[in-house]
Amino acid sequence: MSWQNYVDQQLMGSGFVSKAVIAGHDGTLWAKSDNIEPSREELVKLANSFTDQKGLAMTGVHMGGEKYFYLSGTDKVIRCKKGKAGMHCMKTLQAVLIAMFEDPIQPPQVASIVESLGEYLISMTY
Structure with a gap:
C-alpha cells in the first residue's frame, strides 16, 4: 500500500479525520490530504517535540499554518485542540502521523484510528 493510500483510505476514509499528513522524522512529506499544506519546518518541529514537550504548552503546535493548543502527550502521542476541533499525532519508528x-x-x-495505524506501521518497522 502506498503512503497516499494510508492517508486516503485509513485516515480520511474513516470519516472521523478532516485533514491528514504522514511525514518522515526529518520533515519529508510522505503523503497528505488535499486540504492541508504543512511546511517542512512545522513537520520537523513536531517530530522533534515528542522527546521534549515542555515548550509546546507555551508555543502550541503549528500545522498547515494553523495553531493548535497543546493538551497532553507521551513519547509516542501528542494531543492538541483548536476551538471545537483537534489534532492527534503519533510518532512511529520512521514517521509521524497527523490527523x-x-x-x-x-x-x-x-485517537483510535491514528494509533491503530501507528501500531501497525511500527509492527512493519516503519
Whole structure:
C-alpha cells in the first residue's frame, strides 16, 4: 500500500479525520490530504517535540499554518485542540502521523484510528 493510500483510505476514509499528513522524522512529506499544506519546518518541529514537550504548552503546535493548543502527550502521542476541533499525532519508528478533526467528532474516535495505524506501521518497522 502506498503512503497516499494510508492517508486516503485509513485516515480520511474513516470519516472521523478532516485533514491528514504522514511525514518522515526529518520533515519529508510522505503523503497528505488535499486540504492541508504543512511546511517542512512545522513537520520537523513536531517530530522533534515528542522527546521534549515542555515548550509546546507555551508555543502550541503549528500545522498547515494553523495553531493548535497543546493538551497532553507521551513519547509516542501528542494531543492538541483548536476551538471545537483537534489534532492527534503519533510518532512511529520512521514517521509521524497527523490527523485533524472537527466537531462533532470526539478525540477518542480519532485517537483510535491514528494509533491503530501507528501500531501497525511500527509492527512493519516503519
